[in-house]
Amino acid sequence: MAEKIMAYRFNRLDQTLSQLNQEDCTIMAGGTDVMVLHKNRRGVPPKISKPIMFIDHLSELKQVYQIQNDLHIGACCTYSELLENPLIPLPLKNAIQTIAAPAIRNRGTLGGNICNASPAGDTLPLLYVYNAKLLLRSVNGDRVVAISDFIQGPRRVERNQNEILAEIILPSIFEEDAHVVFEKVGNRNADAIAKVSFAGYIRIKDTQIDDVRFAFGAVGPTMVRSVDIEKKLLGKIIPLAKADIAQVVTAFDQIIHPIDDQRSTATYRKTVALNLLRYFLSKNQYQSN
Ligand SMILES: Cc1cc2nc3c(=O)[nH]c(=O)nc-3n(C[C@H](O)[C@H](O)[C@H](O)COP(=O)(O)OP(=O)(O)OC[C@H]3O[C@@H](n4cnc5c(N)ncnc54)[C@H](O)[C@@H]3O)c2cc1C
The missing domain is CATH 3.30.465.10 (Uridine Diphospho-n-acetylenolpyruvylglucosamine Reductase; domain 3)
Incomplete structure (x- = not known):
């Protein structure tokens, strides 16, 4: 029974x-x-x-x-x-x-x-x-x-x-004029657990970065976010210079430590995570959504 x-x-x-x-x-x-x-x-x-x-x-x-x-x-x-x-x-x-x-x-x-x-x-x-x-x-x-x-x-x-x-x-979501994206990489578009995920948030004022935030999922025990790295971009002009993008990508390269598991490999996860970041930072303009 x-x-x-x-x-x-x-x-x-x-x-x-x-x-x-x-x-x-x-x-x-x-x-x-x-x-x-x-x-x-x-x-x-x-x-x-x-x-x-x-x-x-x-x-x-x-x-x-x-x-x-x-x-x-x-x-x-x-x-x-x-x-x-x-x-x-x-x-x-x-x-x-x-x-x-x-x-x-x-x-x-x-x-x-x-x-x-x-x-x-x-x-x-x-x-x-x-x-x-x-x-x-x-x-x-x-x-x-x-x-x-x-x-x-x-x-x-x-x-x-x-x-x-x-x-x-x-907080403050209705006053912020931000461009926000979410990207998920899995085996298919839905009904799949993420191998890697990424969220980017950027607010521009007069072509300068007023606020910027990034978070990566499935590449560590919790979400990876670094306010110190984000700060490096404050005040920079859009589109960003290649050297600025490279500096931020390198900084995240040092703190993202994924693992191999049944869904993916550490190498794939890190490569894709950094590519998603690079792509987000390489845009010529950001429209609020
Ligand atoms: C087939 C399948 C596919 C899935 N696909 C995805 C996916 O693609 N992406 C994804 O992110 N997740 C996925 N999930 C996981 C799951 O559906 C989500 O995490 C979902 O949001 C869990 O919500 P729930 O209400 O069912 O949580 P529950 O199962 O009820 O609870 C989850 C945990 O949170 C605690 N809890 C819940 N609510 C509260 C509360 N208000 N206060 C305190 N503690 C609380 C519970 O005690 C438990 O520890 C999938 C699950 C299944 C079964």
Whole structure:
């Protein structure tokens, strides 16, 4: 006989948080990572040792709204819901389109992608270049952390047992006139896990670079971003001189250390990552999107 699993599905977020404060649970949003992580032999139900806390239905975690120039995205919005929402920026929609197939996009959530903290999580490079902040909620109140502080390594996040990721905040997104891109290299255009991914963000003022940010996915334990390297480009005139591009590419060459695995080789990953960066930096002009 199959083992029984304890599961909670409260109607409200406050009830959910109260239970999480008393008991360590496996939080389940869309379950598309949780079920794979705990999968068992064929025909045998998944083995989940802790009680399950379902959160995917909680309306408090599914709002998308604007406060001044910041965009707030509920952690339990599914990818399909975000694709339908006019407030979601186009580059993020482009990234979502590359994730899995519609069935998974109907279940998988943005919050789940972040908390799963896979080096190949497709929304992560963009969230890093948007300087995303995460609102974590518990019975003790709210705290806000930068995504780069929250994600510590593969499947390692800085979340307390009694906390839920409630919202993803993209600060100042409605005032920034930036050109933002997401590129994913996989075996095919969608329904493939990334071998390498790249997000680039650039803001130009009077032909000079006013702000620039890069993040690489699937080439290290977490997203690779370097504010020190980005700073080298501030104030430079567009189109960039070849020497400036070379300096930045060389700097990233020194800090990107991919691995060989079943999806790709370290050499391929590094070559493609640097090519994507070089291509992004070589444009003659950047239109905001
Ligand atoms: C066939 C298939 C294809 C896939 N393809 C892709 C792909 O192309 N690109 C990609 O990036 N991913 C892909 N994934 C992975 C997965 O779909 C995504 O990571 C998805 O965003 C996970 O969301 P979820 O709601 O299903 O998370 P869940 O599985 O419910 O949770 C994932 C983790 O986050 C925790 N968690 C979830 N929500 C919260 C919250 N609000 N607060 C605190 N903790 C939370 C859970 O406890 C768990 O540890 C694929 C998965 C499958 C099965």
